[in-house]
Amino acid sequence: MSSFTAPEDQERETSTFEAPPDCPVLSSPPLRELHTKFVSLINASDHETILNNLLAADVRIQDSLVSSKGLQGLEKVGSKLKDVVSKMGGSIQNAADVEACVELRDGLTTRSLMQLKKGMMKLSVGCSITWFGGMASRITLQRSAGPEFMVDDTSPPTTSVQGEGEEQNVPSDEFSPPYLIPRPAVFPPPTVTVVVKSASDLVNAPVSLRPVNPYIKLSLPSGPRHKTTVKKMTSNPTWGSDGSGEKFVSSVGVNDEYIDVQVIDWKPVKHRLLSEVRVSLARFPPTSDGVLTGVDLEVDMRWGKKGKKGRIWIEVGVVDLKRWWSDMERDARDERDKAEGEGEVEEEQANAACTIS
Known part of the structure; x- marks a missing residue:
């Protein structure tokens, strides 16, 4: 039985599309469930339908897309994606590989390693999805992916906070619960x-x-x-x-x-x-x-x-x-601390008056 593998000196083929999200809150289905539904779509037989669905509004694709290589139009991204999807015919050999997708450290990304079978040939495809508002904002399909594809190389989310005269990158857990201002489930890009x-x-x-x-x-x-x-x-x-x-x-x-x-x-x-x-x-x-x-x-x-x-x-x-919530939470805590400080001063003054009398 032969298999599709990439030579070590050849860059593995990937196809990526992404679009800016506009939903600030995650929907109710778990990310793993959403990921599994997407993989089921890939496993369909009509690749033209797959491509059209991937480029539809429900995955937030707009007139222009940005990847690591710069601005890309829909036609360019579509042609790349179609080239990968066209090689993914057949059926998913091991459904457990899909169900065992993982949520990464950044809290928004899921990955799975799919073993697809077509006749006597096998194809290993890595699928990485970044979610915002329960919608797929970025999807990457990597052909000939190996076990290292499942290694968590993401970072915990950070919150950008601008101080006076400088900018800082402050972890999103800068403020410990309970929060005075309800904290959004996700922080979409500005x-x-x-x-x-x-x-x-x-x-x-x-x-x-x-x-x-x-x-x-x-x-x-x-x-x-x-x-x-x-x-x-x-x-x-x-x-x-x-x-x-x-x-x-x-x-x-x-x-x-x-x-x-x-x-x-x-x-x-x-x-x-x-x-x-x-x-x-x-x-x-x-x-x-x-x-x-x-x-x-x-x-x-x-x-x-x-x-x-x-x-x-x-x-x-x-x-x-990110900045809006951080500013609001900081202001609310400053007001609380100020009020508590004034209350302590009044209590000390009252105690002092009682002592003198």
Whole structure:
């Protein structure tokens, strides 16, 4: 009986897709049960159906995906995943291997090592799933996986807490129970939401004999970029059919400290930059529900009279459950300690008064 194995000098084939989660609380089914259901899906016979289901909304796949190799589109990820899944025909040889999946130290990841059989051949496939809100946010299938795939190489979750003038990585158990503020079951990666509402007093280059065809471009240092629709022939554009604006959501990386906002004039050949401004994310407090803050940006126009100003109106909201909960818990404990301290002082003063009398 032959088997599929990877040569030691050849990198084992993996296929990964992931998407930013938006569910802050785990659903009721245990992770092991969810993992087993997913493996049953892999064991189906129709691989096209498998692929379509994996890329469906119930596993949080959006227009763009981020992997360790950078930003990847759905088609690229889908082709990689399809290549692996197509080699996984046949049946699961040992169901116990699937049922014995393990939850790792980070509390969000499950792994199983599946032995698949197809005719006279065997295929070992490692399956790793990262869960948020009871949904699969990241799934990795590794062909020709060995026993080392089941080794727990994850780390316990940490909570980022920003002190005065510095940043610290503080373990999530910084606060011991009982908690004064209910602690979320999971801490999804932080996200930033930007709603582009309108702009005004935009100025085009003198060489252009027409009004501006403006659009807004948003970008983070880690790479995510978004563009609004182009508004033709206007210096005072408004986005959204009812003026509600155009909304964009991006995952915030570790080094993402600001958003670059550019106003660009659309042209058939080469677009022209009209103005740009950098908006610090530090000015927006972390929230748990994505409350938006309106920002009126005054921007220097690159064209027209010197000192000419334009304006951009946007709304920004940062959802960072780690920082939000840590800040709330710390404030609540500070208030409690302060109240207890004041109570002790009053008691000491009362005892002193009794002694004197």
